Amino acid sequence: MQRSCDICGKREATRAERAVENNMQTEYAYCEACYAFALKSGRLPREMARERLAKRGKECPQCGCTLEKFKQSYMLGCPDCYRNMRDAIAVCVRPTVYMPRPVDDPAPEWMGNYVVSSRVRFARNVEGVPFPGSSRDADRRIADIVKGACAATQGVFEAQLHTMTSLSDLKKKMLIERHVISLGLANSDMGAVILEKTEPSELSVMLNEEDHIREQCTVAGFGLRRAYDRLKSYDTALARQLNIARDAQFGYLTACPSNVGTGMRASVMLFLPALKRTGMIDKAISAMRERYGLTVRGYYGEGSDAAYDMYQLSNSTTFGIDDGNILRLVEQSAVEMVGLEREALVMLLGSKKTEIIDKIFRSYGVLGSAYSISSAELMEKLVDVKLGVILGVLPIKDVASLNELIWACASSLEILNGDVGEEEHNIARARLVRKHIAEEK
Numbered sequence: 001m002q003r004s005c006d007i008c009g010k011r012e013a014t015r016a017e018r019a020v021e022n023n024m025q026t027e028y029a030y031c032e033a034c035y036a037f038a039l040k041s042g043r044l045p046r047e048m049a050r051e052r053l054a055k056r057g058k059e060c061p062q063c064g065c066t067l068e069k070f071k072q073s074y075m076l077g078c079p080d081c082y083r084n085m086r087d088a089i090a091v092c093v094r095p096t097v098y099m100p101r102p103v104d105d106p107a108p109e110w111m112g113n114y115v116v117s118s119r120v121r122f123a124r125n126v127e128g129v130p131f132p133g134s135s136r137d138a139d140r141r142i143a144d145i146v147k148g149a150c151a152a153t154q155g156v157f158e159a160q161l162h163t164m165t166s167l168s169d170l171k172k173k174m175l176i177e178r179h180v181i182s183l184g185l186a187n188s189d190m191g192a193v194i195l196e197k198t199e200p201s202e203l204s205v206m207l208n209e210e211d212h213i214r215e216q217c218t219v220a221g222f223g224l225r226r227a228y229d230r231l232k233s234y235d236t237a238l239a240r241q242l243n244i245a246r247d248a249q250f251g252y253l254t255a256c257p258s259n260v261g262t263g264m265r266a267s268v269m270l271f272l273p274a275l276k277r278t279g280m281i282d283k284a285i286s287a288m289r290e291r292y293g294l295t296v297r298g299y300y301g302e303g304s305d306a307a308y309d310m311y312q313l314s315n316s317t318t319f320g321i322d323d324g325n326i327l328r329l330v331e332q333s334a335v336e337m338v339g340l341e342r343e344a345l346v347m348l349l350g351s352k353k354t355e356i357i358d359k360i361f362r363s364y365g366v367l368g369s370a371y372s373i374s375s376a377e378l379m380e381k382l383v384d385v386k387l388g389v390i391l392g393v394l395p396i397k398d399v400a401s402l403n404e405l406i407w408a409c410a411s412s413l414e415i416l417n418g419d420v421g422e423e424e425h426n427i428a429r430a431r432l433v434r435k436h437i438a439e440e441k
C-alpha cells in the first residue's frame with residue numbers, strides 16, 4: 001500500500017524526509033502540494049507534519065472542526081467529522097437502552113379522540129458539504145441540495161418551494177405555529193421550505209436548518225405508520241437525487257449527534273385534559289421519560305403549563321434502534337399515556353362531575369352562538385367541547401372534526417389577512433365556528 005502524506009493525510013506521499021528526534025530515527029512523508037505549501041508559508045515540512053499527526057483523530061481537515069469545539073457545542077461541522085474523529089465521537093454516541101415490546105397490539109378505538117396528529121421527521125445531510133450551521137457562505141453546493149430536494153418531490157407530492165426571504169412574517173408565524181418550520185429556519189436568510197400544495201398539506205421539507213434536509217410528514221389523528229410510509233417514499237426519491245451522508249457505524253450522519261443513526265423522530269400530539277386538571281400530568285411525563293426514554297413537551301410551554309391541554313410525545317434517542325422500533329415505542333407509549341388519561345378522567349368525574357359538565361355545555365353554547373371570537377378563546381372553549389365529545393354528552397360525532405375546525409379557521413383567515421383587522425378576523429372566525437357547530441347537530 002502506498003504511504004499517504006503526513007500533512008494532509010490524504011494524498012499519496014512522493015517525498016520522504018528522515019529526521020532524528022529524541023534519539024529516534026523518524027521518517028516523514030509528504031505529497032508535492034503539502035511540501036510546497038509548507039515551504040511557501042515559511043515552515044519546515046516536518047514541523048507541520050508533526051503538528052498534524054498530533055491532531056489526527058482530533059480534528060476534521062475537511063471543515064476545520066476540532067474535538068474541543070465539538071465538546072463545547074455538541075455540534076459537528078460536516079459529515080466527514082464522524083470519520084475523522086470517529087473514536088472520540090463514538091464514545092459520546094451511545095446506543096439507546098429503550099426498546100418497545102416486540103408485538104404490535106391493535107390500537108384501542110378511542111385513541112382517535114386523544115391523538116390530535118401524528119408526525120414523522122427525518123434529518124438528512126449531503127456528503128462533502130459542511131452543515132448549515134458551520135458555514136456562513138452561500139455555497140453553490142447548497143443550491144444543488146435545494147435543487148435535488150425539489151426534484152425528489154416529482155411523482156411523490158405536488159410541491160412548492162418558498163425561500164425564507166420570500167415569505168411574509170404572517171405566513172412564517174403560521175408555519176411556526178403548525179410546527180412546519182422552526183424559529184431558527186424562519187430567521188435564516190439561507191433557509192427554504194418545500195410545502196405540499198394539495199390540501200390537507202402533510203409533507204414538508206425544511207432546507208438548511210440545522211441539517212441540510214429535514215423532511216417531515218404530519219397526518220391527522222393516530223397515524224404514525226401512514227405518516228412514515230408517505231415520508232419514506234419521499235426519502236427514497238431523495239436518495240436517488242442526492243448523495244446522502246451515511247456511515248456503516250453511525251448510520252445517517254447529522255449536524256448534532258443526538259440525531260445520528262436513524263435521523264428519525266416520531267411524535268404524536270395528545271389531548272390530555274384530565275391528567276392536567278388532576279395534577280397528575282407531571283408524574284405521567286416522568287414515567288414516560290424513565291420507562292421509554294421519551295420526551296414530552298407542551299404544545300407551547302412545559303408540563304402543567306401546556307396550552308390547550310395538548311402534549312407532544314416523541315422519541316429522544318435515534319441511535320442503536322431502527323425505524324420500526326421507534327414507531328412501535330412511540331405508539332405503545334401513546335396508548336399507555338392515554339390509558340393514564342382515561343383513569344384520570346374517571347377520578348375527575350368522581351369528584352367534580354356537575355362542575356365539569358356545566359362548563360362543557362357553557363363552552364358549547366358560546367361556540368354555537370358567539371358573534372365574535374378570538375383564536376385564544378376558541379382554543380380554550382374547544383378544550384371543554386372536546387372533553388364533552390369524549391364523555392358523549394354533546395351532539396358531535398368525533399373529536400377529529402373539531403381538530404379540523406382549528407385548521408379550517410386558520411387557513412381561511414389566512415386568505416382574509418392583509419389589511420383586515422383583528423375585529424373582522426374575530427367576526428369571521430365566529431361565523432365559521434357557528435356554521436360548523438350547526439352542521440354537526
Ligand SMILES: [Zn+2]
Pocket residue numbers: 005006007008009010011030031032033034035
Ligand atoms: Zn499532503
Ligand SMILES: [Zn+2]
Pocket residue numbers: 060061062063064065076077078079080081082
Ligand atoms: Zn468536518
